Amino acid sequence: MAYSDKVIDHYEHPRNVGTLDKDDSGVGTGVVGAPECGDVMKLQIQVDEKTGVITDAKFKTFGCGSAIASSSLATEWMKGKTVDDALQIKNTDIVQELSLPPVKIHCSVLAEDAIRSAIADYQNKQSEQAGARSDQVSLAVE
Amino acid sequence: MTVKLPIYMDNNATTPVDPRVLEAMLPYFQDVFGNAASRNHQFGWDAEDAVDKARHQVASLIGADVKSIVWTSGSTESNNLAIKGAAEMYKDKGRHIITARHEHKAVLDPCKRLMKEGFDVTWLEPGEDGIIYGEQVAEAIRDDTILVTIMWANNEIGTVNEAEQIGKICKEKGVVFHTDATQYVGKLPTNVEEAGVDLLSASGHKIYGPKGCGFLYVRRRRPRIRLTPIMEGGGHERGMRSGTLNVPGIVGVGAACEICGLEMAEESSRLSVLRDKLIDSILGGLDTAVLNGHGTKRLPHTANISFPYVEGESLLMAMKQVALSSGSACTSASLEPSYVLKALGRGDDLAHSSIRFGLGRFNTEEEVDYVIDKIVRAVQHLLDLSPLYDMFREGVDLSKVQWAAH
Numbered sequence: 001m002a003y004s005d006k007v008i009d010h011y012e013h014p015r016n017v018g019t020l021d022k023d024d025s026g027v028g029t030g031v032v033g034a035p036e037c038g039d040v041m042k043l044q045i046q047v048d049e050k051t052g053v054i055t056d057a058k059f060k061t062f063g064c065g066s067a068i069a070s071s072s073l074a075t076e077w078m079k080g081k082t083v084d085d086a087l088q089i090k091n092t093d094i095v096q097e098l099s100l101p102p103v104k105i106h107c108s109v110l111a112e113d114a115i116r117s118a119i120a121d122y123q124n125k126q127s128e129q130a131g132a133r134s135d136q137v138s139l140a141v142e
Numbered sequence: 143m144t145v146k147l148p149i150y151m152d153n154n155a156t157t158p159v160d161p162r163v164l165e166a167m168l169p170y171f172q173d174v175f176g177n178a179a180s181r182n183h184q185f186g187w188d189a190e191d192a193v194d195k196a197r198h199q200v201a202s203l204i205g206a207d208v209k210s211i212v213w214t215s216g217s218t219e220s221n222n223l224a225i226k227g228a229a230e231m232y233k234d235k236g237r238h239i240i241t242a243r244h245e246h247k248a249v250l251d252p253c254k255r256l257m258k259e260g261f262d263v264t265w266l267e268p269g270e271d272g273i274i275y276g277e278q279v280a281e282a283i284r285d286d287t288i289l290v291t292i293m294w295a296n297n298e299i300g301t302v303n304e305a306e307q308i309g310k311i312c313k314e315k316g317v318v319f320h321t322d323a324t325q326y327v328g329k330l331p332t333n334v335e336e337a338g339v340d341l342l343s344a345s346g347h348k349i350y351g352p353k354g355c356g357f358l359y360v361r362r363r364r365p366r367i368r369l370t371p372i373m374e375g376g377g378h379e380r381g382m383r384s385g386t387l388n389v390p391g392i393v394g395v396g397a398a399c400e401i402c403g404l405e406m407a408e409e410s411s412r413l414s415v416l417r418d419k420l421i422d423s424i425l426g427g428l429d430t431a432v433l434n435g436h437g438t439k440r441l442p443h444t445a446n447i448s449f450p451y452v453e454g455e456s457l458l459m460a461m462k463q464v465a466l467s468s469g470s471a472c473t474s475a476s477l478e479p480s481y482v483l484k485a486l487g488r489g490d491d492l493a494h495s496s497i498r499f500g501l502g503r504f505n506t507e508e509e510v511d512y513v514i515d516k517i518v519r520a521v522q523h524l525l526d527l528s529p530l531y532d533m534f535r536e537g538v539d540l541s542k543v544q545w546a547a548h
Contacts, residue, residue, distance in 0.1 A: 034545030042529035
């Protein structure tokens, strides 16, 4: 199969490979896919809890060159965006940017899932924290 | 390092025609073009002489009687003729056949066909070393067993089965022994008498001969093996395989066999040194890499290595300048794990890829060094990218993870 130059570039020089501390309250982690499907993506974001801006993003991917490129591109795009803006990233944008052929569209879908899953994880942590804080407040009131 | 790219290292799939073989074949396209079955003129006699010479060359490589060689289009046809032909011929004696799970499809599929026709097939399971041992066959033989078909060497992992022991057991029990020796003949010393082989399949194009031409050895004495033909017509090849002989192809297979016989000792020792360098350097450079199949009972030119936590297509992407075969657990073409590795108990773990390195007569040490360097770097790059490798290092059992399927 012929890969586009952009896919090859991301494959050979993947951006933002690495791991963030998943226990940090400002970090959201998404793991999507399954080994038997041939792709597993782990995408993590570090969010400034005051501004909601994604200050860092890291990924690790087990999968074909297009899957690696899709997740690498996703981290590039997320950095500097607010969480809400990052949720606007669509798989079709990834397909277009990387010129993915039809058989590789699932890689972009998986990358979008990974973005949503990482953000959902971050938001869950935030609401749990808020819940914990309001518990403390109500205790104080009693 | 000056290496000409791309590098061909898939010699178990096919080999280039040796220039000496090509030279031997060329006159038989135009100058000596006769039909070997034309008995009444010079053109036919010359063609027949060429075929006879090739028969001698082939027979001498495998220690066989000259008259026991039946020309075919290659191993797939030879396997079909041997298995279906013997089953049909001996079905009144019994209807039980023994084979193994990790045989080539050209053996598995004829056996499956026979199952549909009422034969009973025992599928022997290899252990993790990939080898079928004589005692496994001995235990499986029944009173109604008529045929044992076990390959001499495995095409995907390169392991060598206990053909001699299996042949001996079959002789004792009076069962016909067929072996698909496509990967073995021409690479390691082969003697159908010593190994007690009754039927042996081989192809020209795996031994630097032409594609589309091969042979089936059919024992003529002690005992005489008879086959029901698949191809019927002019009664060529003692009635076992009708059809005008492919004289240039046959001349090529003969020449290829002669060269293999003359150069086998030197070639197999040269290639086994390169094979061991490949295995030792890759396993030494990557703690995760695993050699598939027995460490030493293997063909001199073949190694199959698994790379856990690395996906197959991404690995082949890095190796695009090298022609290798992926016995991959997960590639884009098929998510089915290789049935051969599955038979060894390796297929259920999908989070890996496997590559077959098939060395050949024309590979150099420089090429081997290039491939070692490329593969070690590529796998290391992909391990650095692999979330599964991280999980493995954290002690997570990947088979117990609840994956979010997409």
